[in-house]
Amino acid sequence: MDVYDYKELLPIILLGIAFFSVSITMLYWSAKKGQLREFDEQAKTIFTDEEPEGELTDSFPASKSSTRKSSRKS
Amino acid sequence: MSQEPSILSPSSNPYSSDSAAVRAELSQIDVSIRSAALFFVVSAIGWLMIGTVFALITAFKAHQPDFLGAYEFLTFGRVRSAHLNAMALGWGNNVIYAVGLWIMARLCRAPVEHKGLLFIAGAFWNIGLTIGVIGILRGDITSVEWLEIPQYATPMLAISYALIGVWGIIAFRFRKGDHVYVSQWYILAALFWFPWLYVIAQAMIIWFPARGVVQSLTNWWFAHNVLGLWLTPMALATAYYLIPKVLGRPIYSYYLSVLGFWALAIFYNWAGVHHLIGGPIPVWLISAGIVGSVMMVIPVIVVGLNHHMTVVGFHKEVWRSPTLRFTLFGAISYTLVSLIGSSMALRSVNEVTHFTHFTVGHAHHGVYAFFTMIMFGGVYYMMPRLLKREWPSAGLIRLHFWGSAIGITIMVVALQAGGWIQGLEMNNPEIPFLETVKNTVPWLKARSISGIFLTVGHIAFGVNFFWMLFAAGAVRAKEGPTLLSEEGSAAQ
Numbered sequence: 001m002d003v004y005d006y007k008e009l010l011p012i013i014l015l016g017i018a019f020f021s022v023s024i025t026m027l028y029w030s031a032k033k034g035q036l037r038e039f040d041e042q043a044k045t046i047f048t049d050e051e052p053e054g055e056l057t058d059s060f061p062a063s064k065s066s067t068r069k070s071s072r073k074s
Numbered sequence: 075m076s077q078e079p080s081i082l083s084p085s086s087n088p089y090s091s092d093s094a095a096v097r098a099e100l101s102q103i104d105v106s107i108r109s110a111a112l113f114f115v116v117s118a119i120g121w122l123m124i125g126t127v128f129a130l131i132t133a134f135k136a137h138q139p140d141f142l143g144a145y146e147f148l149t150f151g152r153v154r155s156a157h158l159n160a161m162a163l164g165w166g167n168n169v170i171y172a173v174g175l176w177i178m179a180r181l182c183r184a185p186v187e188h189k190g191l192l193f194i195a196g197a198f199w200n201i202g203l204t205i206g207v208i209g210i211l212r213g214d215i216t217s218v219e220w221l222e223i224p225q226y227a228t229p230m231l232a233i234s235y236a237l238i239g240v241w242g243i244i245a246f247r248f249r250k251g252d253h254v255y256v257s258q259w260y261i262l263a264a265l266f267w268f269p270w271l272y273v274i275a276q277a278m279i280i281w282f283p284a285r286g287v288v289q290s291l292t293n294w295w296f297a298h299n300v301l302g303l304w305l306t307p308m309a310l311a312t313a314y315y316l317i318p319k320v321l322g323r324p325i326y327s328y329y330l331s332v333l334g335f336w337a338l339a340i341f342y343n344w345a346g347v348h349h350l351i352g353g354p355i356p357v358w359l360i361s362a363g364i365v366g367s368v369m370m371v372i373p374v375i376v377v378g379l380n381h382h383m384t385v386v387g388f389h390k391e392v393w394r395s396p397t398l399r400f401t402l403f404g405a406i407s408y409t410l411v412s413l414i415g416s417s418m419a420l421r422s423v424n425e426v427t428h429f430t431h432f433t434v435g436h437a438h439h440g441v442y443a444f445f446t447m448i449m450f451g452g453v454y455y456m457m458p459r460l461l462k463r464e465w466p467s468a469g470l471i472r473l474h475f476w477g478s479a480i481g482i483t484i485m486v487v488a489l490q491a492g493g494w495i496q497g498l499e500m501n502n503p504e505i506p507f508l509e510t511v512k513n514t515v516p517w518l519k520a521r522s523i524s525g526i527f528l529t530v531g532h533i534a535f536g537v538n539f540f541w542m543l544f545a546a547g548a549v550r551a552k553e554g555p556t557l558l559s560e561e562g563s564a565a566q
Contacts, residue, residue: 019266019270022266023266023339027336030254033252034252035253035254035332036332039327039328039329039332040324040328042253042255042328043318043324043325043328043331044324045251045253045255046181046255046315046318046319047318047319047322047324048099048100050099050100050101051100051319051322052322053322053323053324054322054323055322056320056321056322056391056395057319057320057322058320058395058396058397058398058454058455059391059394059395059396060394060395060396060468060471060472061464061465061466061467061468061471
């Protein structure tokens, strides 16, 4: 590929524009959908009934203290 | 301002929905991805062992060149590249496909569909990589760092990437609930970035080679972004998921986590050019790379602060958790390695570190101390939930941790201290070059010792994993401490 012949680079440039456009679209979409608001609440969305907030979910197998309730909630 | 419905409202949020039809249970999701995830973990551990053997051979050859010197296929150049590809693409990608996609499925809150895509992608990936590594050892290696795999094996890898990417998009498209957690952002972005990097690098270097320094630029743009836009986001996604999950405590500042993601997305892409400081490429381009590298301080500080503040007051719990022991080691390493990396991009520092073992130490600091340790943590958390079994041996977990932690610490310290001295000596015209080479030997021997520690850790990990997989310890497992809940066990 001749680096001075930019026609050869056209597919890559077009692909680059497409990828960049998708990135900008994603940022716009995230703002429009409210992904950039209510941050404190969003941080809690990974907790579920099975793995609730305030509960430790991992310790060494030899430990007797399985899934203890955390005494310190944030 | 328009009053749009909240993405967190109970009606649209599967995390708080009372309807079983809306709320997918995590245990159901775990079951749905179990076979695919197991396939990838087994593959990953296989490559970890193979890569470790290559690493040991390479390390010993560095200070004892006649070691296995009678075998052509085990010459330093070949076995070193075989090690890199076995570790980065074999261990790294397979464990990403296992842990990263498992986290993605859980956060999408929908049982996994189209598992066939994952199996086909995994088969393509591992067969292509096997052919590639054998090709490297046969002497078909390319001369391009991080792209050493021979041309005839790369299409299989590209197809595999494409299939994994398609699966990720499908999983995201059919997720339940509107909210996108920060780990999903990282994983989605990485699935989006990496095929782009790989295809462009293959096109401009292997298939239709650009002339001259453009090849070098493309090479280092790719190689550094493999670390920054593939391994890093996947590891950070895992850390952002595991730390709050294990502690049962939300991340300290979700705002900072989002800021860190977008800062990485904007700045990291530029950083690779700093590998060419002093090279015959436009100065403005190198300066842009330096600026990008230094600007990476922003997401690094943000992530480090966030992780640190999340675990404040929970240090005992972190130490008692195998998952967090590894994950926090990796998270702390991320802060250190990234700040060192930013400083290495400064011209005055780069004058010393360039072409020395310092860079090798830095690479292992990033790929092992940061990425691999977090992924070990991910496997320790994921496996009990997939198999509904406990890890059979706490002692082997501890042996794994200490072998890996001590090993990588020795390696990074030895290579960076030795590399810095090497750089200073190479810049001193009074010191003959051969003497600078001889002076690195003690540091290289230290690296070999570190390799022994790492090997012990990996063997402990492998033994514990296959012991668990083949059901020894299953009786104790039903009541083990890493299992989630009665519902989780019952759902099997």
